[in-house]
Every structure is written in structure tokens, then in C-alpha cells.
Amino acid sequence: MNKKPLILVTNDDGxxxxxxxxxxxxxxxxxxxxxxxxDSPQSGMGHAITVNSTLYVExxxxxxxxxxxYSCSGTPADCVKLAVKQILDRxxxxxxxGINHGSNSSINVIYSGTMSAALEAGIEGIPAIxxxxxxxxxxxxxxxxxxFVKTITENVLKNGLPKGVVLNVNIPNLPKEDIKGIKxxxxxxxxxxxxxxxxxxxxxxxxxxxxxxxxxxxxxEDTDEWALEHGYVSLVPVQFDLTAHHCIQNLNTWNLxx
Amino acid sequence: MNKKPLILVTNDDGxxxxxxxxxxxxxxxxxxxxxxxxDSPQSGMGHAITVNSTLYVExxxxxxxxxxxYSCSGTPADCVKLAVKQILDRxxxxxxxGINHGSNSSINVIYSGTMSAALEAGIEGIPAIxxxxxxxxxxxxxxxxxxFVKTITENVLKNGLPKGVVLNVNIPNLPKEDIKGIKxxxxxxxxxxxxxxxxxxxxxxxxxxxxxxxxxxxxxEDTDEWALEHGYVSLVPVQFDLTAHHCIQNLNTWNLxx
Numbered sequence: 454m455n456k457k458p459l460i461l462v463t464n465d466d467g468x469x470x471x472x473x474x475x476x477x478x479x480x481x482x483x484x485x486x487x488x489x490x491x492d493s494p495q496s497g498m499g500h501a502i503t504v505n506s507t508l509y510v511e512x513x514x515x516x517x518x519x520x521x522x523y524s525c526s527g528t529p530a531d532c533v534k535l536a537v538k539q540i541l542d543r544x545x546x547x548x549x550x551g552i553n554h555g556s557n558s559s560i561n562v563i564y565s566g567t568m569s570a571a572l573e574a575g576i577e578g579i580p581a582i583x584x585x586x587x588x589x590x591x592x593x594x595x596x597x598x599x600x601f602v603k604t605i606t607e608n609v610l611k612n613g614l615p616k617g618v619v620l621n622v623n624i625p626n627l628p629k630e631d632i633k634g635i636k637x638x639x640x641x642x643x644x645x646x647x648x649x650x651x652x653x654x655x656x657x658x659x660x661x662x663x664x665x666x667x668x669x670x671x672x673x674e675d676t677d678e679w680a681l682e683h684g685y686v687s688l689v690p691v692q693f694d695l696t697a698h699h700c701i702q703n704l705n706t707w708n709l710x711x
Numbered sequence: 712m713n714k715k716p717l718i719l720v721t722n723d724d725g726x727x728x729x730x731x732x733x734x735x736x737x738x739x740x741x742x743x744x745x746x747x748x749x750d751s752p753q754s755g756m757g758h759a760i761t762v763n764s765t766l767y768v769e770x771x772x773x774x775x776x777x778x779x780x781y782s783c784s785g786t787p788a789d790c791v792k793l794a795v796k797q798i799l800d801r802x803x804x805x806x807x808x809g810i811n812h813g814s815n816s817s818i819n820v821i822y823s824g825t826m827s828a829a830l831e832a833g834i835e836g837i838p839a840i841x842x843x844x845x846x847x848x849x850x851x852x853x854x855x856x857x858x859f860v861k862t863i864t865e866n867v868l869k870n871g872l873p874k875g876v877v878l879n880v881n882i883p884n885l886p887k888e889d890i891k892g893i894k895x896x897x898x899x900x901x902x903x904x905x906x907x908x909x910x911x912x913x914x915x916x917x918x919x920x921x922x923x924x925x926x927x928x929x930x931x932e933d934t935d936e937w938a939l940e941h942g943y944v945s946l947v948p949v950q951f952d953l954t955a956h957h958c959i960q961n962l963n964t965w966n967l968x969x
Binding site: 494501502503510539605608612635640661663690694696699710 | 761961
């Protein structure tokens with residue numbers, strides 16, 4: 454009888470991304486790996502799903518390793534839905550997403566395709582983790598990630614995760630020896646101060662690029678931003694019940710039904 | 712001195728959607744209205760933002776009413792960012808999104824472009840509300856929505872909203888006289904049981920449509936699904952701190968740093 458866990462691997466940078474290849478390499482040491490990942494980069498896709506157009510899936514072979522791989526025309530959330538409902542013949546024991554090229558800490562979790570895949574798996578009741586390296590370069594060095602990715606994945610396989618919760622793991626862009634360990638955190642109250650870069654196209658029409666800088670005004674030492682700035686891997690438990698339960702009592706004092 | 716509130720209006724069904732036109736009509740009775748909405752439907756876009764392509768914005772005139780309108784090539788979240796950072800010359804007092812053609816109750820909040828616009832405004836510190844009517848038809852009747860939309864918007868303008876919280880309002884598809892009132896709720900623990908409809912294109916290539924049915928297994932009488940099923944407008948306070956704070960203590964017992 455096969456005792457190896459079935460591991461679903463996906464990402465948002467696309468099936469050829471070096472971060473995904475590193476994640477597959479680590480997962481091949483833990484279990485049986487099936488990859489269902491977007492055929493092109495999907496960064497900033499948030500929790501988008503494809504409702505008004507068609508989805509294509511192709512069985513592909515990218516390298517000589519033992520995983521099975523599918524390339525999908527949809528978003529990261531689509532990949533997870535297709536994997537669970539259409540491609541896999543049994544439920545995966547875990548879903549891992551990433552390793553993202555770039556941070557998904559603090560408010561970035563909201564915009565993250567990497568985390569949307571993990572959340573989608575969580576909604577399906579599958580333990581799930583999103584991994585990100587704080588380096589946006591395609592040629593980022595993922596070596597230092599491997600040990601942390603393995604440790605966290607094995608812990609989730611062993612301990613499970615509470616219902617309705619997935620993990621958001623961010624890894625600082627540091628050599629392995631300079632990373633101090635893994636720290637359980639809360640999401641920092643940080644945000645982007647956007648600026649739009651206004652340009653003119655060759656036909657004289659104005660267009661904009663989204664730009665801006667990340668600003669963290671949260672001084673808490675229990676946040677993911679603090680952890681990353683101080684050389685730790687941040688691990689934030691993330692939920693998809695978005696209810697602000699603490700506000701319900703106050704809202705009930707409003708004159709909504711006069 | 713102008714005492715009228717500045718109201719930013721957006722949606723995810725596109726700038727010509729009847730639900731948006733109804734929302735504009737109501738907002739014109741409350742304040743000065745600026746519309747920045749997608750030039751085409753964006754349903755299921757979640758919290759997508761446009762990071763790898765260009766954004767176009769055009770000043771447009773859709774009807775003879777007094778609002779100012781801009782059509783944008785981006786997602787609902789892009790529309791809010793562009794409005795706040797580029798188009799408006801002062802901060803809006805409130806942002807309203809919708810009225811969506813179709814429910815955004817329970818887990819649908821995660822996939823909702825309507826709510827992503829409201830959340831984006833919330834991240835910017837602007838009080839925000841997403842409105843949805845539980846009728847997916849383009850020709851849906853929005854008459855019964857008007858009074859509830861006005862009441863809730865005026866309450867938010869008067870009372871403000873706690874930092875980090877926006878409102879998700881869903882309106883049942885019933886005649887006005889059958890709607891019992893507004894009920895403050897939590898997000899129901901419901902989800903979609905997806906099925907993929909597999910077809911073949913004229914060239915013989917397989918493709919899929921996402922389909923499925925909505926399943927609510929949450930029997931709580933304090934949920935948005937309960938409210939809607941029982942003829943109430945549901946109002947859920949929604950937050951963008953996704954931290955599952957209740958799990959942090961347990962995760963700290965794991966062997967993450969051995």
C-alpha cells in the first residue's frame with residue numbers, strides 16, 4: 454500500500470518559473486507530486502476565477518524528474534479547482550503553492566495569486582501553504598528556501614491545520630546561514646502608497662503604469678514584516694472567513710430598520 | 712462651501728451595467744458622484760490588480776445625469792486605486808461598489824470583484840460598501856434595492872466605519888414589500904461544489920467550463936445565507952486582516968525550529 458502523501462503543487466508565476474521548480478524538487482523528497490500550474494505568469498491575480506471563458510489543460514513534461522505535470526490556461530485558483538475536481542483521482546493530502554518570486558507578506562496576501570491557490574485548497578478542506586521568497590527576480594536564488602519549505606510542509610502533514618486556515622510563509626532574501634529561524638506572526642498593517650506613472654503611447658493616447666512604494670506603519674514585533682526585517686521566515690495563519698466579528702455588536706446599534 | 716459628500720462609485724459588471732446605473736441614481740440623491748468603473752465585465756476577478764500591463768482611462772458620458780464618469784481598462788481594484796491616486800482632486804468620503812448582478816454572500820466574497828473594489832477603498836482608509844442583488848440576470852429589477860442602498864450609505868456617512876472594515880451587503884431577489892429589513896450577519900460557512908463541463912472545440916481539443924452548485928452547510932441563524940433565505944438584506948462587516956489570530960498559540964507549539 455502506498456503510504457506516500459499526494460502533494461498538489463501550483464503557483465502564480467507560471468509552470469516554468471524557477472521558484473516552482475524548486476518547490477517541486479523539495480516535494481519530490483516528501484511524496485508523490487502532481488503539478489497543475491498556470492501556463493503563463495498570473496501575478497497580482499488575487500482570487501480571480503475563470504467564469505466567462507474556457508479553460509484548457511495539457512499534460513506536459515518540463516524536466517526528467519518524477520512528478521506529473523499539467524499546464525492550465527486559467528488562474529491559480531482555477532488550477533486548484535481543476536486539479537481537485539477533474540485531474541486527480543484522489544484527494545491530495547496537501548497543496549503547496551509557490552515559491553513565489555516576491556513577497557506576499559502583510560497586505561500583499563490580498564493581491565496574491567500564490568495565496569489564492571492556497572486559499573482555494575483550504576476552501577476545499579485541503580491543508581495548504583503558500584511560499585514566497587522576498588526577491589522579485591526571475592533569477593532569484595531559492596537554495597536557502599529548501600530546508601524551511603521542507604520543515605513547514607512536514608509539520609503540516611504531521612499536525613494538520615485547523616479548518617478554514619491556511620499558511621502564508623515568506624522567506625527573507627538572505628543566505629541560509631543568516632536566517633534565524635521560523636516565526637509565527639500576524640499580518641502587519643502595512644500598505645502600498647501607489648503612484649501612477651502616466652505615459653503616452655505612440656498614437657498619442659495617455660496610459661498608466663501602476664507603481665508605488667510599500668509602507669509599513671505597524672510597529673508590532675509580532676508581525677510578518679518585523680520577522681522578515683529581522684531575518685526570520687514569517688509564518689502567518691490565514692483565514693477565509695472575512696467577517697469582522699468584533700464589529701457586529703456595534704453595527705447592531707445603527708438605525709438600519711427605522 | 713460645499714457640504715455634500717464626494718462619492719466614488721464603481722463595480723465589476725462594467726460601466727454600462729444596469730446595477731451600476733441604479734447605484735449612481737441613488738448616490739446622486741446623496742452627494743457629488745464620480746464614477747470610475749471597468750470598461751468591460753470583470754466578474755470573478757477577485758482582488759486582481761494590473762501589474763504587468765498598461766491601464767487606460769477615458770472620461771465618458773453615458774446618460775444625462777449629473778455624475779462625472781470615467782471608463783477604465785483595468786480591474787475593480789485598479790479603478791479604485793486610479794480614482795484615489797490619479798483622477799480625484801480630493802479624497803472621497805465614501806466608496807460604493809455594485810450593485811452587483813448576483814450574490815456575493817458567504818464564500819463568494821473571496822471571488823468578488825465588487826467586494827475587491829470595496830476592500831481596496833478600505834485599504835486606502837475610505838469607508839466602503841459593496842452592494843449585490845441576488846439575481847444574476849442583466850435585466851434584473853433593482854427597484855427594491857434603492858431604499859436599502861440609501862439607508863445603509865447614509866448610515867455609513869453618519870457613523871463611519873471602524874478602521875480596516877468594509878461592508879458586504881446582499882439584497883434578496885424579492886419585491887420590496889416582501890423584504891423584512893436589514894440584518895447584520897456573519898459570513899456563512901458555505902462553498903461551491905464545482906463540476907467541470909468538459910467539451911471539445913471544433914479543432915478537436917478538449918476544454919472545460921467551470922460549473923457547479925452552491926452548498927450551504929452552515930445552519931447558524933446569524934449568517935448572511937440565513938438572512939437572505941428568510942427575506943432579509945444581509946450586511947456583513949468584512950476585514951482585510953486575514954490573520955487567523957486564534958491559531959497563533961497552537962502553531963507556536965509546533966517543532967518549527969529544531
